[in-house]
Amino acid sequence: MESVFGSNDTGVLEVTDRALSEILDIRSQEPEPEKLALWVEISGVSGNSYSYDVYFQNKSDASRDDAVVELGDIAIVVPSTSVASISGSKLDLGGDDGSGGLMIVNPNSPVLDELPLPEELLNADLSSPAAQEIIRVLQEEINPAIASHGGRADLVAVSDSIAYLRLSGGCQGCGMASVTLSQGIEVAIKEAVPEITAVRDVTDHLHGSNPYYEASKK
Numbered sequence: 001m002e003s004v005f006g007s008n009d010t011g012v013l014e015v016t017d018r019a020l021s022e023i024l025d026i027r028s029q030e031p032e033p034e035k036l037a038l039w040v041e042i043s044g045v046s047g048n049s050y051s052y053d054v055y056f057q058n059k060s061d062a063s064r065d066d067a068v069v070e071l072g073d074i075a076i077v078v079p080s081t082s083v084a085s086i087s088g089s090k091l092d093l094g095g096d097d098g099s100g101g102l103m104i105v106n107p108n109s110p111v112l113d114e115l116p117l118p119e120e121l122l123n124a125d126l127s128s129p130a131a132q133e134i135i136r137v138l139q140e141e142i143n144p145a146i147a148s149h150g151g152r153a154d155l156v157a158v159s160d161s162i163a164y165l166r167l168s169g170g171c172q173g174c175g176m177a178s179v180t181l182s183q184g185i186e187v188a189i190k191e192a193v194p195e196i197t198a199v200r201d202v203t204d205h206l207h208g209s210n211p212y213y214e215a216s217k218k
Contacts (some may be wrong), residue, residue, distance in 0.1 A: 012067040012078055013040065014090040018098045020071055027074065030056055037062065037075040040091070040104070041082040043201055050085060052104055053201075081162075081198065084108075124157030124164075130193050131158045137192045138165075142185050153185055161197045163189055 015023075027033045037059035044051045057077070062068055065080035078086050088107050094100020126135065134155050142153050156164040165185065186199040 012083060012087050012089075013069050013076055015069065015071055015076060016090065016092045018093050019091045019102060020074075022093060022098075022102060024074060027056055034073075035059065037068075037077045039077045039079070040086065041079045042085050049109070050106060054102060079198065124159070126155060126158070128158060130195060131155060133193050134158065134163055134189055134196070137188055138185075141188055145184070156202055158196075161195055163193075163196050163199045164202050165199060166202055 023038050027036055027038070030036055035058050036056040039053070039055050039057045041053050042050050043053040059068070059075050059077065062075075062077045063080065067078040067080070067083045069076040069078070076091070085108050086104075086106065090105045092103055092105060094103040126132070138153050138155060143151075146153065152168045153165050154168070156166050158164070189199055190196055
């Protein structure tokens with residue numbers, strides 16, 4: 001059994017040696033890797049399980065309420081909105097030989113009526129100034145950029161400083177969708193609407209029929 005590193009947020013997320021080695025190897029290919037933490041957050045629900053966004057972002061972006069798991073040369077950040085759902089989980093590599101890529105073993109199950117599923121957000125009021133500004137950013141900046149990939153992003157709802165988006169076209173089912181969201185769309189929205197603290201993808205990616213990129217095997 002591989003050892004598990006300690007953290008300053010004990011019990012939120014355990015990380016095995018082999019997963020940590022993989023994370024450090026991937027991070028070493030990023031610009032200024034020493035500034036980056038691995039962020040792990042709940043992005044939605046697939047069947048009876050959670051789905052996740054796992055990405056690199058500056059550790060300095062973590063807020064006081066986020067859980068920060070210190071693992072020597074790198075930190076794992078779990079945003080405050082995901083802490084309860086991820087608490088007690090383990091980050092490991094899939095497969096006996098670790099060839100299956102990063103995977104999260106989570107003892108928690110989603111309580112569906114507590115999650116902002118697309119069906120519950122279809123009739124959300126989008127008349128607020130924040131919602132209208134997000135729609136403008138999507139129409140004028142984001143959608144023209146991702147149109148070359150056959151993709152489109154639409155605002156579904158704004159609630160509690162969180163913007164909920166649905167991706168369609170080439171972005172639905174795309175293995176790079178989480179990267180597009182976190183490194184492109186979310187950055188643009190937060191810059192234009194500072195009161196927005198997070199952007200959530202409520203797309204049913206399992207049924208995407210024509211992704212521009214093949215879904216990642218990791």
